[in-house]
Amino acid sequence: MDFEAVRTFVAVAEAGQFRKAAVDLSVTQQAVSKRIAALERHLGVRLFTRTPHGAEPTIDGQALLPHARELLRVADRAVASVRAGRRPLRVDVINSRGAVSGLMRDFHRAHPGTELDVLMMLDIDAAVAALRSGAIDASFRAVADPGRPLPEDIASVRVLDEPLQLLTGPGHALARARSVTVAELAGHRIWMPGIVPGTEWAAYYDDLVAAFGLTIEATGPNFGSDALLDTVADTPALATFMSEGTRLVWPAGHGLRRVPVTDPVPVYPHSLLWHRDNPHPALTVLRAHLAGVSPAPDAPGTWRPGWTRPH
Structure with missing residues (x-):
């Protein structure tokens, strides 16, 4: 009709x-x-x-x-x-508890009239395809993957370097340390189930292991963060990496410790990606907001893989 x-x-x-x-x-x-x-x-x-x-x-x-x-x-x-401007701004974040999700919560508080749809995609290839098709408007990713630069129609800007911390149970040898250097982590078992080969975050940890001689184990099924915390709390030989901005709540009896990693500080470099022709007005507002609140990346004393895109 x-x-x-x-x-x-x-x-x-x-x-x-x-x-x-x-x-x-x-x-x-x-x-x-x-x-x-x-x-x-x-x-x-x-x-x-x-x-x-x-x-x-x-x-x-x-x-x-x-x-x-x-x-x-x-x-x-x-x-x-x-129609851009009359639908929610669709933004992909790497996880729901990390610093990037915090950035989006801050943006929503600063611009409550902007409707948002926040979702999580598996890897950068899926995110870029969604940006190019218009399925999403923006994505937070570490770019570019080794040997795979972004397409010319996808723009990016570094918005946040998120420091890693060591998370241990109360019986771990480093549990009472005020901080620990990357070199001191060599020989300790760092357990991170759920790392997916081929993703940009798997590439990040591969380079971290190669650069500092660390041992990261991704064995076993991934039952989620709660199960990970339970295991780390009960196993003195295990620790895990957790980003500084990750919001976690655990039972008081777990006695978990968050230990800063230094000399250098490993940081996960988050970039905002978007399609150059995306006309959604809220995308411009988001970019301006991030430019005003995000600290400058590549601070002295930090480490990131050489393949990640500079600011």
Whole structure:
């Protein structure tokens, strides 16, 4: 069914005149007549009766009118759902508890009128494909993967370097340290189940291991952060890496310790990615907000893989 014809039908029914409906729709009266005639042919019924005062819906026209109004409401909602500026800004974050999620919460508090959809995608390839298709508007990622630069239509800017910390149980040899150097971690078992080969965060940890001779074990099923915390708390020989901005809550009896890592401080470099032609007005607002609140990356005494994109 031609939605312009349906819209014209509703306009005539509400105006009571073809001429006034033409003015309301900013088209000619002839165009209104042609649209109504086409709709009548499509439906096989007469929709209006001409009167000295204008046009009145026939019985069939009266029956169609509420359905036509609902069709237009549905069509308008469908258009609004994909039109930039009239739908939520769709942003991909690497996890729901990290510093990037905190940045998005701060943005929402600073701009409460901006509707947001926050989601999590597996890796940078999926995120870039979603940016190029318009499925999402922005993504926080470490870029670029080794040997795989971003496509030319995808822009990026570094917005946050998130320090890593060592998370241990109370019985771990480093649990009471005020800080620990990267070199002192050599020989300790760092358990991080759920690292997915081929992702940019797997590449990050691969380079961290190679640079400092660390031992990171990704064995075993990933039952989520709660199970990870339970195991670390109960196993003196195990520790794990947790980013400084990760929000965690654990039972008081766990006695977990968060130990800063220094000399140098390993940081996970988050960049904001977006499609260069994305017209969503809230994307510009988000970029300006991040530029105003994010500390400068590559601070002295920090480490990141050489393949990650500079600021």
